[in-house]
Structure formats: structure tokens, C-alpha cells
Amino acid sequence: MRIIVPMAGIGSRLRPHTLTIPKPLTVIAGKSIVQRLVENIATVVDEPIEEIAFVIGPIAKGFPSNTKNELLKIAEGLGAKGSVYTQEEAMGTAHAIYCAKDSLSGPCIVAYADTLFKADFTLDVNADGAIWVKQVEDPSAFGVVKVQDGVITDFVEKPKEFVSDLAIIGIYYFKDGNKLLQEIEYLIDNDLRENGEYQITNVLESLKQQGAKFIPGKVDAWMDCGKKDPTVDTNKQILRFEQEDGNNLVASDVVLENSNIIEPCYIGKNVVLKNATVGPYVSLGENSVIENSRIVNSLIQTNVKISNAELDNSMIGNHAKYNGKFTSISIGDYTEIT
Structure with a gap:
């Protein structure tokens, strides 16, 4: 075939x-x-x-x-x-x-x-x-x-x-x-x-x-x-299917400092969460840091730093930095909003 x-x-x-x-x-x-x-x-x-x-x-x-x-x-x-x-x-x-x-x-x-x-x-x-x-x-x-x-x-x-x-x-x-x-x-x-x-x-x-x-x-x-909204919704559906299949998508080396993960979520390797709540329905790529934030229903790629945010229905590219008050955002690779 x-x-x-x-x-x-x-x-x-x-x-x-x-x-x-x-x-x-x-x-x-x-x-x-x-x-x-x-x-x-x-x-x-x-x-x-x-x-x-x-x-x-x-x-x-x-x-x-x-x-x-x-x-x-x-x-x-x-x-x-x-x-x-x-x-x-x-x-x-x-x-x-x-x-x-x-x-x-x-x-x-x-x-x-x-x-x-x-x-x-x-x-x-x-x-x-x-x-x-x-x-x-x-x-x-x-x-x-x-x-x-x-x-x-x-x-x-x-x-x-x-x-x-x-x-x-x-x-x-x-x-x-x-x-x-x-x-x-x-x-x-x-x-x-x-x-x-x-x-x-x-x-x-x-x-x-x-x-x-x-x-x-x-x-x-x-x-x-x-488009962005359907892609974020696709992320949500895939995470739900992975959970139904019994798959654990949270890396073993995630650092939690006064933080919570509400599954289903995908959390990549070498991620640090400080005073943060992530999930449900969040994909977060490796080498990312989330501080003082609440994130739900979002698709976030690798090497991202997010601070002081309340995110929902958001899509963030690789190597991006975000420190803002918008709730639903879509920013590409290497973008900085501080």
C-alpha cells in the first residue's frame, strides 16, 4: 500500500x-x-x-x-x-x-x-x-x-x-x-x-x-x-481522544512550583510551571516556561515563555514571548508581546 x-x-x-x-x-x-x-x-x-x-x-x-x-x-x-x-x-x-x-x-x-x-x-x-x-x-x-x-x-x-x-x-x-x-x-x-x-x-x-x-x-x-479557531478545537478533540485511549501525554520531568495541570493536556519535556494552572485541553511544547498564568483550551508550541496571562482559545508559535492581558490570541514564531 x-x-x-x-x-x-x-x-x-x-x-x-x-x-x-x-x-x-x-x-x-x-x-x-x-x-x-x-x-x-x-x-x-x-x-x-x-x-x-x-x-x-x-x-x-x-x-x-x-x-x-x-x-x-x-x-x-x-x-x-x-x-x-x-x-x-x-x-x-x-x-x-x-x-x-x-x-x-x-x-x-x-x-x-x-x-x-x-x-x-x-x-x-x-x-x-x-x-x-x-x-x-x-x-x-x-x-x-x-x-x-x-x-x-x-x-x-x-x-x-x-x-x-x-x-x-x-x-x-x-x-x-x-x-x-x-x-x-x-x-x-x-x-x-x-x-x-x-x-x-x-x-x-x-x-x-x-x-x-x-x-x-x-x-x-x-x-x-x-484556521486558528478550528485548529485549537482540533487540539481539544485529539487530547480528549488520547485521554480516552489511556495515553499519558505529560512529560515526567515537568517542574511544578505551586502549579496545577488539569488533564487532558500535552506537556512536553523540560517545561516549568510557576504559580500557574494549565488545562484542560492545552498542548504545551518542550522547553517552555509559564508563570503567574491560567491557560485553558490552547495550542502552544516549543520554547515559549508566558507570564501574567489568562489565555483561552489561543494559539502561540515557537520561541514566542507573551506578557499581556488579551484572552484569545494568535501569534506566530519568534513573536514577542510584553
């Missing part, structure tokens, strides 16, 4: 955090978004992962030079070969997959690194394909699928009238990666664009018309990491 992860977007909606790091490498509860994504997929697939191919954007558009090494480490952690490709120009979802054409063979999963999920189903690898979906209250904002007798019959983009409440979350399984590549090449060779781009939905429809049967893979939770 191969996993293809298109992640070339610059993540402009999550700025200032994505000015210094690609959105999929944003760390939530000790692991990057993309690492959690591929680990979750590996659990659902329940078979060895041969290769993980990442499609990133060019360094000139905000991807740090060490991005490739970070991604290769993620693949290695799952015992898989790592490959990194570059999409020089954003030309649509299908084009992003095409950039990894040298890795498109055999059974594969395509997972756009904009979302996380939690699921307890096991993928049927004998199906022609599968599409991960989540039941939503307002399907008009999503692409949805219609299902009959356990098989997807239609793909409908942002329906104005109700046809289904099963939203496509951006993760797909294809039994034959070579066939997927052929369909994408057909789009590109014939310049078949939609809104100026080559789209995966056109590939899905073409495969379906040729007789391919896609089944839905229903997930229990679908977590967005597109």
Missing part, C-alpha cells in the same frame, strides 16, 4: 503560524498534523505501508529547506519508504496527485493534508475504491456522495438542495494507482479543467462511469486545521 499526501498549499488562512512552517507540519499534542494523518490511515488500512509520497510546494513559496527531511522521518517512523515531490504551480487537486506520478502504482490512498479524522472501520482493500465521508448538518458547503446498497452512486459538489449529508473529507483509496494515473493524464493531455484547474472529482466520475465501484468509509470525527 502507498499513501500519497498532497500538501503544497501555503496555508494562508492559518497565518501567522504558516509564515515559518507549512500547515501540515504544525504540531498538535506533540505530533505534526501530517504525521497524525498518515498514522491514522495506517491504522484503518491495517496492512504494511510500502511508501509515503509527499507533494510539497516550492521553497520560494514558504516551504523551509528542512521540510523534506522532516517528512522522510515521518515515513521512516512507519517503516515506509519516503518520497518528496514538488508542485511548482497550484493547478488543482488532480494535478497535485500527478506530481507524485512515479509513486502511483498498485493500491494507494490519497490524503490531502488539510484534515484529521478518527475512525473505527477497516478498509476493504478488495473494493475498486473508497471515499472517506462524514455525516454533516449542512451539506450545502461540501462535496457529498449518494449511496445505494453500500456503493457510491453520485458525487455532488455543494448541493443547493438536499441530496445527501455524507460529506467528502479529502481521503480516497484506489485499488489501482496506475489506472488513477491514466485518468489524470487524460485530463491533463486534453486540458479538461474545472474552474481553471484539474480536479480529482472529475477523475472519480470518469472511473465510476467506467464501472469502478466506490464504497464509503465513514469516520466518527472529522477535524479541520484550516
